[in-house]
Amino acid sequence: MGSQHLTLADPPVDGVHTGRRERKKAATRRKIADTALRLFLERGYDAVGIREVAAEADVAVTTVFSHFASKEALVFEQDEDFEQRLTKAVTERSPDESLLPALRREIHAMVRHCTADGAAPVWRMIDGSPALRGYEESMRLRHAESLATAIAAASQLRPGPAPTTTACRAIARFAIDAFSLAREAADPEATVDEVFRMIEAAWAALPTGAA
Template sequence: MAGLRERKKAQTRKRLADTAFTLFRERGFENVTVAEIADAAEVAVSTLFAYFPCKEALVFDAEDEYERALTAAVRDRAPGTSMLDALEAHLVPAAQPAPDGPSGEDFVELVKSTPALLEYAGRVRRHWEASLAATLAEEAGVPEGDLLTTTLARFVLEANFLATYGDHSPEDLKAVFDRLRHGWADFGTGTGQPVRGSGLGHHESDASNRDDQATVTQL
């Protein structure tokens, strides 16, 4: 019986999210009320708010699932795979949307064209950032709040956010990962080129620097 209830709840949640997205795409986010969404989905407004805390959350109904997938990409990476490589494989290219859900292009266009949704997307990213930073620290064997892992989580997710909503290509995002591996010392000098597979995540330092670089090599 519990399994049946959970399935019905999942179906109701999906119906609400799908209905909301269809209305938002047709009429614009600001031109659709929560009451109209509930009516179209044949539920009470109170039921809608039992599933979603605000109107913006209806667009980001899979955010918890994506957060779990993000941290799992690090925790479940293959032996010998750096955390940076695992994150690149997960984020570039972006995961494909479910066949029965809205297309990725429609989702991105709706968010980009709606300031309230773009701001909400930033809040979601910051929440993911905290989870990812904690996972990176755990996997690297350093205290939670470690500056290197916190910075890496912010850098990777901010780059992904900018690539997604800023008209950048997957190749642009790959270039960011390349630069994270290669380092920034020669950036802007015209002499250095990113080398895939080197730098952060595959660093080989001399013996005198190995202790200082311990966390870096684990990333």
């Protein structure tokens, strides 16, 4: 959503490694998403159709769907980027950094972005739309499963017994829920820290050396 889309940061565009075609594709995607969000906020999510978004963005309807699988996905433009950032926080952390501090730092970054100035109208729109709430819920579950897989894989590379699949999935869901609770809280950062203290206590109680 431009500066308001639910993103952590715009992905860097490297002219050496990213071809002209890829840059153009990314620019088109951003234009469509920015246009859609503007229309949704101006007129209401349910009042705007895909054809109107396409016309306003000066692209074909098929172009919209080549970038976004559904109307709901237009609001969550950087869904895949969120997922990658979460998993990379686990898999690409430094050898001397424990899993949970690395993950907490990334959740803090997400919360800061999604509670920044200008984000409130977008969240009101999401909270007021059953379709968007359902999409967000399915997105959170998908992110949690990807994160659980990353936690399990990373734990295999560390000394000590690996946590069970159930433990990895539970910790991942708690971490994703920390974000959801924090973005609704009066003090988002304190909420993240509070939830992660509980996560850390649960993780430390596991018969593993993965923490």
